[in-house]
Amino acid sequence: MNWRRAGILLFAWTLTGCATPRPPVQTDAFWSGRLALQVLSEPPQQWFANFELQGTAEQGELLLLSPIGTTLAKLSWTPIAARLEQSGGSVQSNNLSSLSERLTGTALPIAALFEWLAGRPAQVQGWQADLSGHAQGHLQAQRTQPAPAAALRIVLDQ
Incomplete structure (x- = not known):
């Protein structure tokens, strides 16, 4: 009887090991907030928009929105x-940098x-x-080279 009980306990113990929950799957990052981009070109250009950014640097989507929530552009x-994609149509490229430059006047x-x-x-x-x-949800970045200089400011939603 003791061997039978020991066998049942061993079997139950091995099943418990099989039922260990898996760690949660890492989901894509998501940020939203407001951004301002100033490009010191001739003439100077300025962008102000709400944004939603999700995914990774390898695969993702950036949605630029007006203050009332209208989609200004979608970069995927x-x-x-x-x-x-913009109201005037869509453009495809194998280079994300060229599309960000087409959208904003500078490669982002x-x-x-x-990061x-x-x-x-x-x-x-x-x-x-x-x-x-x-920590307060603020980010600033400056580009000095190559010209034109650019300034990017981001305020994240809390």
């Missing part, structure tokens, strides 16, 4: 293609932006990010 990308460091929004420093040639306000 995968490892093999990028697409910019999208991969670094994900900066997560509060992690990332080096991008020509850009200097100030993450000192990250």
Whole structure:
């Protein structure tokens, strides 16, 4: 009888090991807030929009919205293609940087932006990010090279 009981306990113990819950699956990051972009081109350009950014630097979506919630532009990308959709139509490219430049007048460091929004420093040639306000939901980045200079300011929704 003792061997039978021991066998049942061993069987129950091994089943318990099989039923261990798996760790939660990492979901894509999501940020929303307001952004301002100033490009010191000739003539100077300024952008102000609400935004929603989700995904990763390799695959994601950036939605730019007016203050009343109207979609101004949608930029989506995968490892093999990028697409910019605006009211006037859509454009595809294999280069996300060229589409961000088409949209804003300057190439934005999208991969670094994900790091900066997560509060992690990332080096991008020509850009200097100030993450000192990250805990309060503020981010600033300046580009000095290549010309034209640009300034990006982000305030995250809390």
